[in-house]
Amino acid sequence: MLPATAVSLAVLAALLAWPVPALLARARWPRRDPLVALVCWQAVGLAGGLSIIGALLVHGLAPWGHSLPEALGAVLTGHPAGDPVRGDHWVALTLAGVLASELLGVLLLSWVRTTRARRRHRELLELVVQPSADLPDTRLLEHPAPVAFCIPGARPLLVLSSGMVAELDEDQLAAVVAHERAHLREHHHLLLLPFVAWEAALPVLPAAGRAHAAVRELVEMRADDVALASLAGRVPRRTLARAIVAAAGGPGGAGVPDGALAVTGSATGARVIRLLEPPSPLSAPARWAALIAAGLLLLLPTVLLLAPAF
Template sequence: MLPTTAAALGILAALLAWPVPALLARSRWPGRDPLVALLCWQAVGLAGGLSIIGALLVHGLAPWGHSLPEAVWSVLAGRSAGDPVRGDHWVTLTLAAVLASELVGVLLLSWVRITRTRRRHRALLELVVQPAPQPDARLLEHPAPVAFCIPGARPLLVLSSGMVAELDEAQLAAVVAHERAHLGEHHHLLLLPFVAWKTALPVLPAAERAYGSVRELVEMRADDVALTSLEGPTPRRTLAEAIVAAAGGAGSGGVPTGALAVAGAGVRARVVRLLEPADPLPPAARWSALGAAVLLLLLPTALLLLPAL
């Protein structure tokens, strides 16, 4: 039973390593519902990691039992293998351990590094920023139009003096609402697994593609949340103008590493999306995408556990 399970998990891992991320990245529907698309990307990443590690583990433990739980229990109990243990079994077990350690280790290391960088930037900024007219925001003397937030236990939302001078009151409110959306929904946590994926598997094209797509979707989601709190006759145009203004200052070096900025990614696509909004994703399509994400997470889990029943 285990060889069949290992083959099925291997096929699933291969699909999630390239074709599925490529298809999702090229699809147009994610821009119509960034939140659902972000959940789908999380499912792809988690299911992909579980599939490839599971395939290696299942093949390596095949001599010890007819299912993964049985094989794991046999190993933990110190029982001898029922079938001959070949060299390929030891190789796949070693690869499973190495890959699992690398993915978890890189995830933790990325979190520590980013957290440390953000803490350092926050400490430096707190020495020079002043209270801004906008609630919960801080003013930084900088000629370029820059706005960003530094997430964490003590989040910091910063507007440059250039941004305050260039934008009107409604546009500034749009920028602040966008950055508050990043902080309120903890978008930095949605990005972290894909930072780790890209770092751990730099040769995998899907890793870079996934990170870029998730970055853009996070910004689109923050735009959508910001629009719900904006007043005025043309909130979409107001936010689009603010994004364009911030994009002009994004290349000035005013945004620190680890921060989430209003002009962070996909500026052109986001402006077009705001000015020429597409129809929302129909409820049937939305629930279908969510159902597919759930099934994607359940499939490798079922392949690993069902043979034991």
């Protein structure tokens, strides 16, 4: 059973490494419901990593048993292999270990580096920013460019530049602050981290960069949607769109530290169009179909790995 399992997992890994991310990145429906699309992207990433590592592991352990639990049990208890162990088995086991170590290592390294960068920037900013008298939990930074960003973490920091305050009216400022608070409240930096690590670990894989870009765009659209739900003006969509355009009109990325989430973080043009010409929301059946598909996608590699044991 293990050779068939390895082939099935390898086929699934190949599908999740290129065609599935390409189709999802080009699809139009994610903009109709960024939250559901983000769930789907997380499922694609997790299932893809489990599939490729599982395929290599299953092939490498094939001489020790007819199922993964049986083979792992035999190896861990020191039982000899029932079939000859060829060179390709050792190569597969080595690649599985290297790939798993690289993915997990890069993920951990990305988290450590990003956390340190955010802590360093937060400490520096706290020396120069001042609490806002009008916007609670918001700090003001003397900077001529219109800049707004938040630094997530255990002690989150939401910063507006003096240029942003001068550029926007009261409703637009409220929209920008609501957008940044959405990033912090929903921990969007954690949704981005696996794709940052995926792109860093597999830079030659086009799907890695495509997935990272798509998730960045969806995170910003999701923050826009959450912000809109909290705005009280007559035309909140136009208000937020004008704020995004004003912020994007400043020097690109000026004053935004690494690891921060900014209101002009990604796909500003597409987001403005989406705000002014909102697409129809996904229907309830479509939402549930996408979420069930994501759940099944996560379940499939696990079933393939464990099914031969039953």
